[in-house]
Amino acid sequence: MTTVVGLAPGERGTAALHLGAMVARSNGDDLAVAVVVPTPWPPNPYRADAEFLAVQEQEGRSALAGVAEAVGPDLVVRGRLHRARSVSSGLLEVVAEESASSVVLGSAGSGLLGQVSLGGVAERLLHSSEVPVTLAPAGYSTAPGARIARVTVAYGRADRDSDLLLSARSVAERIGATLRVACFAVRPPDARGGSIEASAEDLVVAEWRRAVVAEIAEAAGAELEVVVGQGSTWGEAVADVSWAAGDVLAVGASSSPVSRFFLGSHASKILRRAPVPVTLVPRTVPAPAPA
Numbered sequence: 001m002t003t004v005v006g007l008a009p010g011e012r013g014t015a016a017l018h019l020g021a022m023v024a025r026s027n028g029d030d031l032a033v034a035v036v037v038p039t040p041w042p043p044n045p046y047r048a049d050a051e052f053l054a055v056q057e058q059e060g061r062s063a064l065a066g067v068a069e070a071v072g073p074d075l076v077v078r079g080r081l082h083r084a085r086s087v088s089s090g091l092l093e094v095v096a097e098e099s100a101s102s103v104v105l106g107s108a109g110s111g112l113l114g115q116v117s118l119g120g121v122a123e124r125l126l127h128s129s130e131v132p133v134t135l136a137p138a139g140y141s142t143a144p145g146a147r148i149a150r151v152t153v154a155y156g157r158a159d160r161d162s163d164l165l166l167s168a169r170s171v172a173e174r175i176g177a178t179l180r181v182a183c184f185a186v187r188p189p190d191a192r193g194g195s196i197e198a199s200a201e202d203l204v205v206a207e208w209r210r211a212v213v214a215e216i217a218e219a220a221g222a223e224l225e226v227v228v229g230q231g232s233t234w235g236e237a238v239a240d241v242s243w244a245a246g247d248v249l250a251v252g253a254s255s256s257p258v259s260r261f262f263l264g265s266h267a268s269k270i271l272r273r274a275p276v277p278v279t280l281v282p283r284t285v286p287a288p289a290p291a
Contacts, residue, residue, distance in 0.1 A: 001101040003029040006091045006121070009037055009059035014070045015140040016106035019277050021071045022246075023104055023134060026148040026175040030076040032098045033067045035060040036090030039083045057081070072144050088124035095131060102131050102279075107138040114139060116274050126253075126261040126280065133261065134248070134279040135271070142245070149246030150178045152227075154270050155216060156252075164252040164281060165220040180225035181216050182249075183209070184237040184270065187230065205230065234269040247276040254282075 005020035017033065024031040037056045064079035071077050084090025095103050103125070111117025116135045118126075126133060151172045153165060165181070172179040185205050209228050217223045229240035251271055253261040261280050263271065271278050 001027065001029045002032050002098040003027065004091070004095050004098055004100040004103045005031065005033045006087070006094075006103060006105050006125075007033060007035045007063045008087070008121075009035055009056050009063060013106060013139070015136040015138065016104055017067060017070045018142045018146075019106075019134060019136040019140055020104040021075055022142050022146045022148060023102060024075055025145070026177070027101060029101055030078065031071060032078045032080055032094065032100070033064060033071075034080045034082050034091060034094040035063050036082050036084050036087045036094075039085060074145060086124075087121045088128075091121070091125060092128055095129070100131055102134055103129060104134045104136065106136050106140075111138045113137075114275055116271055116278050118272070129261065132279050132281055134277055136277050137275060140277065146246060148175055148177045148248050150180065150244070150248070152241075152247060152249050152276075153179070153181045154249060154251045154267065155181045155183050155212070156264075156266050158254065158264055158267075159252050160215065160219065162252060164250070165216065165224075167281060168250050169220055169222070169224075177246075178225075180227060181220075182241050183212055183226065183228050184234070184241075184266075185228055185230045186232070186234055186237050188232050235273045238270060238273045239275070243276050249274050249276050249278045250281050251278055252282075253280045 003020055003024035005016050007016060020031055020033070023029070037060045038053065060081050064081065067079050068077050080094060082090045082094050084093060091103065105122050105125070107115070107117040108119030114137050116137050118135070122133070122135060151168055153168045155165070159165065169179055185208070205228070213226045216226055227241050229237040231237035231240050251263070251267050253263050253267065261282065
């Protein structure tokens with residue numbers, strides 16, 4: 001199998017390369033690094049855009065030049081300069097041609113350092129990708145030979161009836177990573193200065209945590225480590241959970257008629273505040289057992 005990393009022409013950052021290498025190494029995959037450059041559209045016999053296309057192709061080759069050195073000698077790496085009408089469609093073509101198990105992208109250039117930011121290519125890719133999409137935080141890097149050490153599943157109400165936990169447990173066991181489940185309790189400060197005692201709120205959260213732990217154990221078929229991040233904002237709640245090198249956060253995504261990956265509001269807030277790579281995993285609701 002192959003892990004595909006998508007780079008932009010002229011991209012100099014190594015975040016996606018470092019993450020792609022870690023994913024491929026953990027899965028036992030080869031690594032294909034693809035740079036998509038535009039083809040003229042509509043076909044133009046006068047080639048007025050020839051200079052622009054030549055610059056794009058040169059930048060694409062430059063982006064691929066240092067790939068092997070950045071990835072390390074322990075992986076089989078293929079660099080691919082692929083021509084297509086759009087970057088997103090070109091990446092999907094590469095994913096299909098490589099029979100890829102996943103696709104890895106960096107964050108948008110306008111994103112905050114250390115956080116995941118969806119760019120236009122990622123947004124479009126999510127509409128049609130048939131494989132999981134993993135996103136690197138801006139500025140992400142790994143040590144040589146790094147592997148995924150821990151998979152954290154972001155668990156919410158939408159995951160209750162899906163196979164997200166079972167899928168994550170299976171992946172973690174296969175790649176030799178530990179598994180934990182993270183839930184997030186966001187408690188905005190009361191606009192009137194607070195009419196509920198903090199101790200009463202703590203009791204509510206503690207009872208909610210006990211119910212969630214029991215629910216997760218039932219869904220996964222085993223007791224799992226459960227951590228709860230709390231804060232007055234989503235950023236504080238996500239930061240309240242401890243994160244370490246080698247962590248990957250798995251977030252469930254539903255499908256819709258217009259998008260292969262559809263993120264609910266909570267999942268989107270978690271993704272955009274995650275300080276570690278995020279893998280978007282399609283939720284599948286198991287069919288009911290026959291009567």
